[in-house]
Amino acid sequence: MSATTPNTGPRRWLGLLLAVALVSGGVVYTVEQREQDARERVTASRTTPPPPKATRPSRVAAAVAARRVAVDTILLRRAKAVQLGNEQLFLADVDPANKKLVAAQKVLFANLVEIGFGEIGYSQAEERFNPAVLKAHGSTTYLVRVLMRYQIPKVDFTPVTTELGYTFVARGGHWLLTADNELDSDLGPGAHREAWDLGRIEVQRAPRVMVIVEKGDTKRGRSIVREANEGLAEVTRYWPLKWAGAVLVIALDETEVRDARFADEDIESAASTGSTFSSLPGQDTADGTVAGGYVVINPNERDRVDEILLSHELTHVATAALGGYEPLWLAEGAAEYVSWSGIEAISGPGEVGKWEQEVIDDALPQLTALPTDAGFYENSADVYGVSWLAVRYLVQRVGLAAVEQLYTDEAMNGTDQAARDRILLSRTGLTEATLWTSLATYRPQR
Structure with missing residues (x-):
């Protein structure tokens, strides 16, 4: 055997045997240790209660969580599609079996793109239950109220919210939008x-x-x-x-x-x-x-x-x-004041004076107080004319700037009649009752 020949004889086998012995010793030790640990646990269990078992989500809870993630993903995809102008992406999760819905969604997509939202997004609110909808679409039906949040550039100062109702079904492992109108009757006024x-x-x-x-x-x-x-x-x-x-x-x-x-x-x-x-x-x-x-x-x-x-x-x-708490007589009176100011600029004071006298002669006698919020728009009397006359009278009494400040204060803080009267009194020296009395005896200068 030359000095350069690799040593593959007994020395190599000795190394293998040593390795096996070391590994075997380790295994034996581990087994014995586990047996000892088990005996100690049995002893300990006689004196201390077992730790509580780790709770795992139920299959139902896991399915609900997975559904929420899937629908959130669909809603994100729809918003992205509008921003990108990608109709195919917008329709990707619409049930292809519902041809009428597909056609309506194409129109909706074109409209959304034409408006040109600066911001748009959809989010799930809460699940709703409707037996008829469940019966129509099957056991996987998911009916959910959806909030659409958007902002139209140069129109909306801040993002605004409207609501929708979506019906999803699971098919072939995927969730699909199969209806968008089955919750409409349960939503707020004007939704969808x-x-x-x-x-x-x-x-x-x-x-x-x-x-x-x-x-x-x-x-x-x-x-x-x-x-x-x-x-x-x-x-x-x-x-x-x-x-x-x-x-x-x-x-x-x-x-x-x-x-x-x-x-x-x-x-x-x-x-x-x-x-x-x-x-x-x-x-x-x-x-x-x-x-x-x-x-x-x-x-x-x-x-x-x-x-x-x-x-x-x-x-x-x-x-x-501003807030929307102002009384309707003030809101409508101010709007009428602006429009009749425009008429006066075009036609002169004669037209305005004529209407003012008609309100005094014909409309005021039909009421016993300023028009109330309740039934304002159903009132057969000329509540718009009386409201305009009240604002016109206040402008003459305290000035237009003061009336605008009154409006702002009422809109922000006039949450009840006591607050409204307090604001009106502090800014004009009148309550609604004394304002009405003043109108009843008002004789405009011509």
Whole structure:
């Protein structure tokens, strides 16, 4: 054997045997130690209670958690799809078997993209249960209230919230949106009745105005934009509140949009301003947190929209975020004050003086006090005229700036009648009762 030949003889086998012996000794020691530990545990168990067993989530709880994650993922995907303008991604989790829903979701997606949200997101609120819905879709049905949080650039000062109801089902290991209207009757006023929910829309814009009309109704949309610009100028001119906001006007052929409800034959109410909420009523507080307002035009009045009508509604929009606790006579009176100031600028004081006298002669005798919030809009008397006269009287008594400060204070703090009277008295020297007495004996100077 040469000196360079590897040593593969008995010395190598000796090394292997030593290794086996060491390992075997270790195994034996471990077994003996475990037996000793077991004897010690038995002894200890006779004197101390066993530790509680670790609790594991039930299969049901685990399935609920997995479902929530899956639906959250779907909602995130839908919001991302709108931001990216990706229709395929938006429809990826819509039940392909529901052809009607797929078609409606395509329209919804196009509307959302056309509006151009600066921010949009969806989140689960709480699960709802409906036996009929469960029966219709099967045992995997998940009916959930969803909060849609969004912000329209140059319209919403802060993100606002609306609500939806979604029905999901599990198929082939995946959750799919199979309906979006089965919870509508259990949601708040106007839920799932936003402008983008009601058929294909078109948006017309100006720097401080956004108008939504039906797709193809371009001429009307542009006309309303012009009138809204004039209305904004009048609010700026005749109401001293510093407000640099913008306005959304919805003029669709729909009798129910948001929380505005116009009967088909209703020609009395030409428009309505509904609140937007950064926090919905009942979400964080009972009243919610008002963020602003959108104007909805009665479909029967769309051809008669002018700056006078819009200046009234835009006054409501300008004051919406103050709080909303002001009495309706003050809210509507202030809006009428702005619009009639515009009329006076165009027609002169004669037209305004004529209406003022009609209110004194015809409307005041039909009431015994300032119009109350309860039944205000159902009152057959000219409550708008009386409210305007009250604000006009206060402007003459204390000045427009003081009336605007009164409005702001009432809107923020007039949570009950005692608070309203206290604020009115401190700022004008009158309560609602003495204001009414003053109106009853009011004789305007001509």
